[in-house]
Structures are given as C-alpha cells and as structure tokens.
Amino acid sequence: MSTTTPANEALAFADSAPLFAGVPDPVWRHRALVVGGGLLLAIVLMALLAPFLTPHDPYAQDLLHRTVPPFWSEKGSWLHPLGTDPLGRDYLSRVLYGARISLLIGISVALISGLIGTTMGMLAGYVGGKTDMVVTFVVTTRLSMPVILVALATVATIGGSLWVVIIVLGLLKWDRFAVVMRSATQQVRALDYVAAAQAAGASMPRVLLGEVLPNVMPHLIVVATLEAASAILLEAALSFLGLGVQPPLPSWGLMISEAKAYMFFSFWLIAIPGTALALLIFSINLAGDGLHDLLAPEGRAGT
C-alpha cells in the first residue's frame, strides 16, 4: 500500500543522513552542537545588537568615502572596519543588518513551510490510504519543479520584495517536511500510547497534536534547521540574480551581486558578505546535525 518512491525517500534522507553516525565519542557530538549553536547565537546577537555595534547607518551614503578598503588593508581605517561599498555605505553596518534579513528569511520560511509540510505529512502518515496517495502525489509534483526556477519566475511576475520572497519560498519548500513527517508519523502511529489514546476516545486532532507531534518533534526540529539554511541560501541566490530582495536593503546575496562589477580590484566586497553567509549556514547546519544526534541517538545508520 505504500506509494512512496525510493527517490522521495532518498531525498528526505540525503541531507539528514546522520553526520556523526558511528561516532561513539559523545564529546564530538556535543562539540558540533556547542560550536554550531554558539556561532549561531553569536550571529543572532550581532544581528539584534547591530545598532549598538556600529555607529553608521547601513543606508547612509558618503560619496567622499567610496570603496574604502577594510582595516587589514594599508589604506583601511578603523573608522570603517570593513570598509565602505561603492556608494560609500559602511560595510560592517550592512553586513550586520544583512544578518537580520537572512535570519528573518530562515525563520519565517521554516515556519510557513513547516506548518504546511507537517500538516500534510502527519495526515498522510496517520490516516494513510487515499489521503496518503494524494499527499504523495502532491509532494512528487512539487519536487519535479526546481524551486529556484519557480521562485524566480514567480518573483519576476509579481515583483521582488522581502515579503514576496518569504511567502514564495514558504509556499514552495514544504516538501521535505511532508516526506519526513509522513514516515516519522507512520512509525509512531503503530505504537502503544497512540493506540491507548485512540482507545480512550481521543479525537484525531487530539491524537495528532497530543501524542504524535511530541514524538516526531526531533525530526521536525532537524528538518526545520535544514530548511531554514536552505531558504537563506535560496534568498541569497535570488537576490544575487536580481530577483529577490531589492536595493537598498542589505541582503548578503544582493551585496555580492552589487560587488560583482568591482571584483577585480575590490574582491573583499564579495568575500565579506560571502563569508558571512557561509558562516551562518555552517553554524545552522552544524547545530542541526548536533541536535539530530542528540535527539535521535538510535540514528538510522546504527553503529
């Protein structure tokens, strides 16, 4: 009766394959969580405290101080630690405020797509039968269209803005939530405490929210971190192509795009937001991996 396809399963498993499976050393596992979580916390704090960390307005142009190099360069100064962009805007301010955009994208998209995908996946896994077939069909259809292409086309049609990007990505990226929640729910459904709740006469929403959801939560959290990271990368790619967040917002992808023309002489204009983006994704992925191993010690690959 299972209508899932190996390709779907492989996709669901691919990025969540336990990174530290077979690593018995608990210190290493926790180290991933501590390093990733710590770095992420630092980035979140820097984003929140941006106005206190830098005296400059990220939108204020200063045409007399254009493309000032960062402090490690001979011509750099501590007035603008990361230099200024070709419009004379302080680069440190733009990078710090840019973190807000990336974090907002990651969290909002994970929430929207998580709500859609979890609902679909839990219903499919719990009810089974026709519902399961319909959900599998919808998921397979969604997977057959490249997210980046559909997102680009949609944003080009309705016009780019931060909220358009969030909603478009949120409506597109629920597939992994649905696939993972479906199989997790199927595993939990057969367990005694679910049967007990059913026997006690609990309604379906009550069983799903009260019994099933808490027990599939570890999977949900891991998928949410992966999807948040992936949404941040997608926003950066869309903005890089000019069809995402619009200027003058300091989106990291947009900053890289704006710096492309200066790449020969001022490569740091690309390297700084690029590194910031990589560090953020790195910290989220590492924290997600650490959580995965912490929350699901039985890990699929065994030891």
Place this chain on the structure above:
Amino acid sequence: MFAYIVKRLGLAVLVALAVSMIAFLLLRLSGDPAVALAGEGARQVDIELIRQTYGFDRPLVVQYAAWLWQTLQGELGQSVYFKTEVGPLIFSKLPTTLLLGFSALLFALLISIPLGVLAAIYKNSWIDRLCLATAVIGQALPNFFFALLLIMLFSIWLRVLPVSGSGTWLHFVMPTVALGYYVAPAFMRLTRAGMIEVLGADYIRTARAKGLPPSRVIFKHALRNAVVPVVALSAVQLGFLLGGSVVIETIFALDGLGYLAYQSITFKDYPVMQVIVLLLAVIYVLLTLASDIANAWLDPRIRVA
C-alpha cells in the same frame, strides 16, 4: 514487479499532467496574453481581434486542453523576446545543460564515493573527521559565491581558465565544479552511512572469514550494497543540478537552458519560461521513474510487494 511499474508509470503521467497545468497557469497569471501579443500602444480593437484569433476568449479549461494538445504535437509557440520558435530554441540549448548536469553529477560522485568509503573504513579516525569537516564546510558555501571564488582564483590570479562563454571544454571546468561540489556532501554522507551499516553485516564477516583480501571485501561485497541509495539519490540530485544550472550558467554565461531560463525570466518571455519549466519537470519525472524502477529491480522487497 509488473504491477509496481504500472503503478509508478501512472504516477509519473499524473505528475507530468499536473506540472503542465501549473506551467499553463503560470503563463496566464502573468497577465492578459492578448495585450502582451499586441504590444505596447495597441488599440482596444486590435487586442480584441487577437483575443478572438488566438482563442483567449474561450473558457480556461478549453484553452488548456488546446494548449496541451499543441504542446504534445511539438508546437511550442513563439518566443516574445528572441522572436523565434520556442521548440528549436530550447532544444539547441539543451545539450549544453545536459552535459553540464551529467559532468557535475559525475564530479560529485567521483569525489564523494571514495571519501565516503574512506571515512567509513577509518571510522572515528582523523581521516573520518577530515571528510566530515569538508562535507559540513562544502554544504555551507553558497554555490554562486564559490563560483566567484573559482573565477577569482583560476581566471584572474592564475589565468588558466576562461571567465565565461561556452566554446571549449575548458569553459565547462569551473561550472562543473561549482555546480557539482554542492551535492557531493549528501552523497558522501549517504555512502559513509551505508558503508558503516554494510560493513557490520554478517555476510561481510563471512567474506572476511573466508580470507578474502580486504580490498575485495570492500569493493566487491560492501560497496555494491552501500551505493544502492546513492543511485536513487543521483536521479533526484540530477534534477536539482538542472535547476541549479540557472544560477551557475548565468554566472559563467554558459549558453545552455539555465541561462536561457534566466534570460526568459528577466525579459518576461513567458512562452519560453513555460516550456523550460515543463521540460525540466518532465526530465525529472523520467529520471525518478528510471531510478525507482532500477531500485525495485535491485531491492526484492519492493519488487515483490
């Protein structure tokens, strides 16, 4: 097995139909096609005439059926921006993108499977840690940023590779690496997890007890079973790579389907955009269909059920 294939084929056809509906609606949501065809400053009378000539005044369902029928016969319409037939335009770009997609996949498999096997054999050693660290860092690097780093290193500093274009095989080196490295970590994790699982299985112990050389045990007995999920993932990832080619081809100005997709999107060339979405979806559907049937063939649990 036969029943499974029929069921799977049915799903593939339904998915293709659903995608065609979405691609069709994409065009319609973008605005009144009659106004777009008439061009700027057209009179209301002309727009009305075009609407009747092309049948835009008919119910949407009828229009969809007519469009689908034409599409199936290969009549894909005219490009608004390039002023040519959509069909020949797209099929002239397809080989470049398929070449890029397959070479990126090959590149990813060539680095990830050996690393995954190595990490599994030397589980918990510094080699394993190094492989894992590489995977985590690789997955954190945005592909467009990595592409720019490659250009900086190989085109500007070392001057060994061309920045953009699609004339020679040298033009494909950086796009292949920039597109392929991103899917490698997933393959590596899967290979590593699969190898660790398989290496602990009884038949591997038997093979070792028989006194077979370790290389033979690993490559002939273990790897064969460990890579089954990698095969399934390859099909999915190839679909992902074709989507990712939009970004990579645009950066390197590689004259393929991805670059055409980007151009058609920026120039609002909806007929081209529509067919590209449809074509990539059909390719993905066929790939997953092939991979699922191959998997069923390899895995008797699916074959029999």
